[in-house]
Amino acid sequence: MAYHSAKGNSQPRWLFPFIVVTVACLCVLPLLRLLVAGFSSVLSGRALALLGEPAVWTAAYNTLTTSFLGMIVAVAIGGLFALALTLADVRGKWVLSFLFMLPTMIPPQVQALAWVGMSGPSSPLLKALGLAPPIGSAQPLYSIGGIALLYGVQHSPLVYLSLRAGLLSLPRDGIEAAKLAGASPWRVLKDIILPLSLPGIIAGAAIAFVSGVGNFGIPAILGLPAQIYTLPTLIYSRLASFGGGTFGDIAVLSAMIGVMAVAGLQIQELALRGRDYRVIGLSGAAATFRLGRLRAPLELLLWALLFVMLIAPFVALVSASLVPAYGVVLSLKTASFSAYEEVLFRQTATRTAFGNSIFLAGTTAIGLLMIGVLTGYALTRGSRRVAAWLSAMIEIPYALPGIVISVAFVLVFAAPIPLLGVTIYGTIWIILVAYLSSFFAVGLKPIVSALRQLDPALEEAARLSGAGFYRRLFDIIVPLIAPAAGAAMILVFLISCNELTVSALLWSAGTQTLGVAIYNLDDSGSYDLASALSVLVVVMVVVLMLLLELMAARLPKGVVPWRN
Amino acid sequence: ANLVLYTSQPNEDAQATVDGFMAANPDIKVDWVRDGTPKIMAKLMAEIEAGNPAADLLLIADTVTLQRMKEAGQLMAYRSPEAANYDASLYDADGAYYSTKLITTGIMYNTAAAMKPTSWADLAKPEAKGLVAMPSPLTSGAALIHAQTLAGVPSLGWDYYKALQANGAVAAGGNGAVLKSVASGEKAYGVVVDYMPIREKAKGAPVEFVFPTEGVSAVTEPVAILSTSKNAEAAKKFVDYVLSEKGQEGFLKLGYIPARNGMPVPEGFPARDTIKVLPIDAAAALKATEDDLKTFSGIFGTN
């Protein structure tokens, strides 16, 4: 008969233990295993020696500055798009926001190369304008600023998605009240809109920051020529000279990244503390600003940004896929589709890679949606202290470079799992588990920030209607946080679709991913094939997004981020 | 179980090698995993740490790494009958690893460049100021061997590297990055492994490759059997195959210089005996690795 619980909330009994176990398995266990592996060398004093190297500290400093500046750029660009596309009467919102999803889809190293190409001596654009610098000129992107800029470009869609969800739940009347109080649109933005969507902004900024901390592709291409090392490139170079203390080194460097991530999380918690974002009463009416004369310039700005962020690199990618060798000038004579032919029809591996990546990305996205909603619910409804701990644990794997995570997972799973006796190492499942671990934070953040903004009365009303936990989860909570949940899913899907470094060590025959395939082609000098495959990946994502668009009518409102 | 090969050869090459072997030994199936040497080693080391390495065979860029593994007891000694056809410096005396091909490191230049370099010393000339790119030993195994080789040449030595640094050369990334940077005209000259620019040139890229007069360094892409292999017999067959004439012809077709005596060189290469390969002692190189890396980093300001 009567179901009693001590706290009066009806979270199922299993929920909290489930979350703890999930977090322990996905996040804590691999990290602990890595620490254990590195323990001997940590004990032997090698760690101290490592920490005594100025290079390590320089790398740590570089990591912090590039990620921080990159975060600022990402927040600026992503924030601009989110505000313009959700609140203002900009034309062509659909196309703009659709396209704005795509820069994340261009692999970081491709993005970096495209930018180097765009601004360097061989830039077709600059050549055409007669502005190309002479051969051998210094490349301005080979700098802290350049790395940060590309981080910003690469990660701004993450900010966009997580902020958009927050903006959609802004109460219209609150904004109107501010206008009537005499606040100019800028003041409304500063005093009402931004503070109220702070959870979304901070979540987006945190994702952008952490993505920068763990990024390898961009600093590898932009940093190394200028001898700028970040922790991920440093870790990589340590791996290159595989000596006796490598695991110790990785463990120590990873711990440094972990500390950074946790510190970031603390700052985030601090920024959100003591405030209330629960929108009282009904929200659901979206606010809009009429821009008037500012509209055309703003639209121009958005398109220009999109051109630089997406269209130019994509064109570079396409042209690289059409010429037979690097450095050959594209012309009607040199162009050929043989790379596509090779990739699509001759290399069976790439076809397997398509299948694997779609499976992995789809499963990870759906899996993390479910885990994320449950975890987000438990975190926002439970004790704040425990929540802070769990969030920190969830955050670290995403902040660590993929290669570290994959080493950790090899360590854990190379041997058969005790008790069960099965080995998932060498199968696609280990990549899936590693993805779940690695992208947990990405899937969770937007959901948590949306739950923070929710008026608790809405759930209470459902409880009183007799809806048990699952009912109200599906009927009330998930639809209400649909924009955030959709954003989370799409983010996870996009990121895992062209993920490279996690799967790099975990794949084996038959389980290669698209990222691995592209990397391998690129690494072995087949740039045309690599570019062709990258183009195909972008095309595939566009097709998937269009499919989503077709289903949009049957999904809860706001799930599909480019729809209004 | 299938034979598992970990290799750092490019995709197509790896596939071709494996296909050739399976054609010769239809009863053995081979699974292969390809990645850059550092990554494939990271994977293997993690597996060994976890006590369950999946690979039977390694076919990777440089002997130094294998020498380290041999010293750690991770390689199986196997005396291949094919060894007789190889120069003694190209395989381990105990049979822990065997070189399969020669990949030399020389100079490439963009055809638009003002100077046509012919020797290592040319890169330190004022004409090349700020125009030289080379791979970092921290990233590329071949680059490490290269640095260690040149450092051992009396006329060059570490002073040569200091001169390069003073001349504005950058050392970063792997061979691929150097190739791109020179092919795209960002830099004019690059230190790079031979087959890359030669292949690209064949495809029409505006680049040239030269074997400098002082001689070239070489990595030999050795093959080795892991001591933990559960398919030792099949693995031995694989080693025999790659060392055999048939296997070596396969490498030749892919555009590499075969290691076996008496083989021709691929198209676009000068005759084998005109290529002066500078010597290196793997065991000594291994011992010096840490110091050399430090020295190199000291010069180029990397870590």
Add this chain to the structure above:
Amino acid sequence: MAKLILHKLSKDYGTGRPAVSDVSLTIREGGFLALLGPSGCGKTTVLRMVAGFETPSDGSILLGERVLADAERVVPPERRNMAMVFQSYALWPHMSVADNVGYPLKVRGITVERYREKVVEALKAVRLESYAERRPADLSGGQRQRVALARCLVTSPDVVLLDEPLANLDRHLRQEMEETFREFHQRSGATMIYVTHDQAEAMALATDVAVMSEGRLLQVAPPAEIYARPEGRLVGGLIGQGAILSLPAKESPDRVLGWDDLRAMLAGSPTPSGAEPRMDVLVRPQDVVLGGEGIAAKVEGVLYEGERYALRLAIADGQILRAYSRAPCSPGDTLSITITAGWRL
């Protein structure tokens, strides 16, 4: 400050039914207009157009000579110097009570002391001094409403729009707040529009009362006038607790009917045949006197109101009247009543 003129104002949300249609209204400088009408009749929509949140589909709004909104241009809300209490309060959840109240001042940029002083004053006026540091989410419904009120009155707006500002307050506070409005109105001379469902409130506060129904304006007049001389069934039914009787039409220049007239008409129509012309007569409960010799009425329902009982009475032909009684009576009783006054609608 100047006259606020609504000229043929219409608003269609695109739902098929216009929310407001063709409302023309002039509120004199410093006037206090109460807007009455059934739920969903368009009151909030009118306020939102005056504030500038909705663009009229048609018509224009003028403040004195200044066009606030018409077909071509719209002055944005932040330039209108108005203040509003929203039906949903529209408090900012991320700000404390004091910050919520002080925000309009902050935007105007005044000195820190002035600011603090004014905020404290406004909070005092709504009896929330000790809640200054709370978050809106930690307040009761009535307290939230009072914060909204304080925020509205903290500046010196030209026009004050109040959308059911007292709906969640108890009688005492309500009276106090009414007093506050009255004072504020006198002191500032602002033009006020006040939406309410409470007639007593409307009558007590306003200089004019406007009645809307289904988006249209039915009547505008001073309180005593609209109470005494309502036009049409709708206004008649809405103002005062009156009942409307359908009686045989009678030509008469005077619309106020006495007992003699009414008795004659009531007697003349025991069973309405439908053919003869009829007219509507509004009878207010206080004009129905129990006892005395009059007509018979049967008690249909009794509601206790504390001060008195509100009766629903059925007269001979089944029509319903309302009356008050200080003594309790039970449904089914038959009383004799006289009707001292009626109003031909």
Add this chain to the structure above:
Amino acid sequence: MAKLILHKLSKDYGTGRPAVSDVSLTIREGGFLALLGPSGCGKTTVLRMVAGFETPSDGSILLGERVLADAERVVPPERRNMAMVFQSYALWPHMSVADNVGYPLKVRGITVERYREKVVEALKAVRLESYAERRPADLSGGQRQRVALARCLVTSPDVVLLDEPLANLDRHLRQEMEETFREFHQRSGATMIYVTHDQAEAMALATDVAVMSEGRLLQVAPPAEIYARPEGRLVGGLIGQGAILSLPAKESPDRVLGWDDLRAMLAGSPTPSGAEPRMDVLVRPQDVVLGGEGIAAKVEGVLYEGERYALRLAIADGQILRAYSRAPCSPGDTLSITITAGWRL
């Protein structure tokens, strides 16, 4: 259905002041309790504890034999079979009006026809048939409140909690809705708790009226009783529009005072010296009769209420009385009044 018992219920939000303290109350099976009290006195908090959203800091809640909440355990809201109208409505913005209303039915899993029928019926009861497909965001304030109402009454809950459910409705709808409540109450026999600021509503609907202030329960009694025999200044001031006079104490077994008593007392205290013991006497405005020979009173304020004028009168010693007058009079006039009844608090 069974008695609802609140036993020494307390709630402290940790703000220093408990929101509810030590409330004990029994609502008989099928009872209809109106909860009155000033804004912020803890009414909503009591409802939220009964519904199960807040855990009592102390005390327990029982429905018949079943413990709903005490120190050890709490039955979650979804197992309580209650329904509530939230003060902030708490409509689900992503669902249409019909889905909002039908949700409690859907959770209970009934046949599709039954479902449709019941939803239509509930929407009809609140006059929103034609709004079934709208989103809550596109409704007026009162319409939203009605949706919340329909959702609350669509099932057959054991206990119905109504938090100012009619605050945003006009008089007509209010009366209709009151009627709906009454019917629903009779039909379902549910126990109802009704928070309101409108006494007339409370008196008309409830079988019992409870008055709270600052978190404490002051008095519970049937409407007529609480109106006639309020306990203490607070209840006296809250129920009815009465004024409270401070008069020289007089020993008397009877708490109802007539004109003779009152005249004597009023005459006996021209200037209160402060030393003599005094008592509070509640005088309701309808008991103040204008004209006749009595004491003099000066008109201090006049409010037009439509039906009549509400006067604020000052008697000789400056104390304030309230009275009604059907004829207008102006501030400053002096009237002669008699007080037909008073109640010693």
